[in-house]
Amino acid sequence: MSDAPSGARQPQDFERVLSASDKSVARFDRHDRSPLERVQHFLHSNPAAVPLIVLVVSVFAFAVVIGGKFFSAFTLTLILQQVAIVGIVGAAQTLVILTAGIDLSVGAIMVLSSVVMGQFVFRYGLPAPIAILCGFGVGALCGLLNGVLVARMKLPPFIVTLGTWQIVLATNFLYSANETIRSQDIEAQAPLLQLFGANLRIGGAVFTYGVIVMILLVALLWYVLNHTAWGRHVYAVGDDPEAADLSGVNVSRMLISVYVISGLICALAGWVLIGRLGSVSPTSGQFANIESITAVVIGGISLFGGRGSILGMLFGALIVGVFSLGLRLIGTDPQWTYLLIGVLIIGAVAIDQWIRKVAG
């Protein structure tokens, strides 16, 4: 504009209505939020809240129905013992799913690691600490294989781990000849393998070392995921790998590190498994992959990556544990447990979809 408008210019004819128009600045929160929207916002910013609420409600519901037999320190800590393995494997699964991947091989890696820990002592006569380190090495190696195939070869994680699941499981059976190492032999020769079966009693509550390590692991990963660069990068890679790449994150190195750490956590689960079973059994953990995915999904972690809290996974695993034991104490057919868990899974995903639609 070359000639500045004079201050007292009269509005033109078609501009006269302007004086009556709205003069406020454009806003996006157009109206006060309804209570439902507030809930939606709250859940969006606290992804572990839904499973926590479901967990607390179900514990109280079973406590009312069953009474003291269920609502006792002993029973509640027993549930912790029963979910310890799934909780640890679920932590590995959480890391992978946060990167928008999925790991079907977690259970197989866990069992192979536990078999290696056992057989290296009993077949080759290695000292237990070395055998345990070898077990961790095998876990990391399996994770590295997954990671390289996903990150460098750019193969879909579902397909990669579908393949490695079979490969690792077959290796487990071939190597172990499906021989169980008996609890009594382990106790006599390599009690370190059963470390996580030992427990700490506080009144009626029984915490096995396996339970304690699960809680510590989840707490540690919660801190790492929320308060370290590596943890934030996990979320970034899962949310939008291209944006992460443009922001200077080395996406493929991140993915490989996630799968390797997932493999190491599975090996830890293998060690804890020996503590729980007493023995080394190559046939255990067949459904750990499905159970861990179930815990993650019920825990409100998005399968599309980048959203959710590892605490949710722990609550998800506990919900399954509470339902399994609670329904058994009521005395229902075990199929009802599976049916209800199925309902919970679909409910959890439906709620996740609804929360994602949050506005503003």
Add this chain to the structure above:
Amino acid sequence: MTKTALLKSTVFGAAAAALMAFTASASAADVGACLITKTDTNPFFVKMKEGATAKATELGINLKSYAGKIDGDNESQVAAIESCIADGAKGILLVPSDSKAIVDSVKKARDAGILVIALDTPLEPIDAADATFATDNFKAGELIGSWAKATLGDAAKDAKIAYLDLNPSQPTVDVLRDQGFMSGFGIDTKDASKIGDEDDARNVCHDITNGNEEGGRTAMENCLQKDPGINVVYTINEPAAAGAYEALKAVGMEGNVLIVSVDGGCPGVKNVSEGVIGATSQQYPLLMASMGIEAIKKFADTGEKPAPTEGKDFFDTGATLVTDKPAAGVDSIDTKTGTEKCWG
């Protein structure tokens, strides 16, 4: 001749030569047989395969082995039967994963003139196979039931019994062993084809284990929650028993509970000798398989089919009670003899 054509004809020639070599070796052992097991990872089936292979080599039979991927995998077994028909086998030894669903495929094989013998698990109906070589699982359950009753003596009438079964679908072997135990212990089974319809107050808990240590431990924990006074534990197999023992040990109850089981695998028998398991009913997979191969050989030579055990609709390969604490009125062998005959 171009380079590609030369390559093609070389490959073709090599293939033809290989094919001829193959047919030559096949005709050397003209009686073919198939062994189809549920899985090839369970030591029970590993032992079965060993027995079958040894016998087949001895009799000059060409044996091919197939297995499902997991217990319950019917599709792989159907494909295996089809391969055996196409292969022109004389006989099939089958451990059915799904004893009802496989029946149609078995019929196809029998229509093609193949002798089909069910091992370990009977088909439903049992006469869908030419013969069945199996453990009498009801008898196996009865043995440990009577042993537990005799061992407890007067205390048997106030016993609190936990049953650690196989899985929710109640397969025949699960039902037979569970109900056999009750019958041996003197509990009214009501409908003997169903677990869980009994009303005897001594049955305090039924839970499932999937037949492994993990399931055994969890099931035992659940049962102890229902009734901490449990003093007798029936288990579907020895891995489940080992898991149950760990659960009992965790609450310091391992000394005052009687655990009984079925199978007779080597780790199981060792657990009996160390007092982890009180008694177990031993079965003989190697015998099932080697007798199966003999039957196929006989069928191929003479056309004669194997006959069932007198008074039963299958051939009973036997079950023996293994314990180091024999009870009056119940025949048993000690763990030393049991170890000589154990599998896996």
